Amino acid sequence: MRHTLPLAPQFYVTAPQPCPYLEGRIERKLFTALQGPQAEKLNDSLSKQGFRRSQNVLYRPSCSDCAACLSARIDVARFAPSKSQKRTAKRNAHLVRRATSPWATEEQYGLFRRYLDHRHADGGMADMDIFEFAAMIEETPIRSRVIEYVDRESDHLTAVCLTDVLDDGLSMVYSFYEPDLPRQSLGGYMILDHIEIARDAGLPYVYLGYWVPGSAKMGYKRNFTGLEVFRGGEWTRLHGDEDFSDDLNPGGTNPIAEQVANISLPDTVR
Incomplete structure (x- = not known):
């Protein structure tokens, strides 16, 4: 018996499990497979609607009583580095960027x-x-790159970012770096460098993954000007005085069926 892929993406929900960002919360994700000849178009479309890629899966938080996880991106045209970020770039001037296949x-x-x-x-x-x-x-059905940062003198691998190339920007899927160099702020430096890559390529956005108000480990993303979050079905600019109390305790989110019905799919994958 031959099996063919469904014409339209099928969406599923993960089992509830402890939230890794907010203590005492339970997380749940809405996800779909990323496969077939239209994978890039699907990834481009859903990334603009708050989804993230993990290997061959696209997912978005869909918790039953919390909407704190907000997909975040930087509007490259609106970004202006702070004094601290300029110092970070200068401290890492000895690093050489090396982009390779995944x-x-x-x-x-x-x-x-x-x-x-x-x-x-x-x-x-x-x-x-x-x-x-x-x-x-390596398991990626779309255009992805591994961007390595190497010490110019020692050739020591100092930082790495797995990056997807979207039709409107760069998505920083996962990054890691040498942990014993805290003064270099390598995580922040990679974001700064991706902003430069996007600007040189004429891409308007750098997607950072999720930002969670109230989570200390996510606080660094708020330090970048031009930050936008996907909230209430649209991208919203952050200005510094927003109230996220409703997102942290919204009293219930939309039913899964309604969420799926509101997802916009490219015409070629409907």
């Missing part, structure tokens, strides 16, 4: 393990082995 290496995995052991030892990725790491890097 292919995992042992050197990358060694850096990845040092980063996890130091920064996220109790996180969901803490037990990831080299084969799972390779899958994270």
